[in-house]
Amino acid sequence: LDLWSQIYLLDRGERLGKFITHYRTRYFDSDFMGFDYKPKKGAEQAITKKISDICISLKAKDYLELPSIIYNEIPVDLDKKALKAYQDLEKNMVLSLEESEITAVSAGVLTNKLSQCANGAIYDEDKVVNHIHDCKLERFTELVEELNGESALVFYNFKHDKDRILKALEKSGLEVREFKSPKDEEDWNKGNIDILLAHPASTAYGINLQYGGRHIIWFSLPWSYELYAQANARLFRQGQEKPVIVHELLCTDTVDHDIKKSLSEKGQNQEDVLRALKARLGKE
Structure with missing residues (x-):
């Protein structure tokens, strides 16, 4: 598409x-x-x-020597209260909270709200953030510890995700920064940043981050395959010397898996088109 x-x-x-x-x-x-x-x-x-x-069909791996890229799907189980909230919203398109009521007026809005709910917080109609759970956030912080000091490029979708991640890591002793300027790119590549937070749209093109680390963490996946692929390519590109590991936090029985399935299918379709073009060019 x-x-x-x-x-x-x-x-x-x-x-x-x-x-x-x-x-x-x-x-x-x-x-x-x-x-x-x-x-x-x-x-x-x-x-x-x-x-x-x-x-003309050209893929980086066809003409560059690149290390491998590994996709690591990490399951996240919602607790009973969080799962009930998610299922109520999914079934009724309405979620009643203590301080507000979340309403999804269309299927598209519902999908967006469900994605937020799986992440642990959700905007109401007045753009006020409502906390739902910390299940994914807790698994995220565990993953950061499991990296044993290696740096990670972390992608988020919603501003409240970024804010909650920053708060969760503020006492970790790690150098945590939000990507905002060329200075952040420079410091990351020098190894001066432990956790670099970025929205995939802000780093999709023209940003080289391959010298600062090999771990990517998706706190929440985007629907756009182009954004997903380009974001991963910030580390998986010429100059990267180590295998790149893409960690994806996926809440069980939620829209997270629908998004992952959609991205996989879009990626396969693109592979098939490129393969067909390559075969066609080979015959000419």
């Missing part, structure tokens, strides 16, 4: 259409919530054929 914008920049919509909505309707089917999309039968081959005259 992310391919449309890249091709549009090359041909202004000649091959895949001038509007992403038309592209999505023609080549993809949505799930019942209208939030996730899967290619229709034959769509992959049709798309590959349309773009093969202007695309």
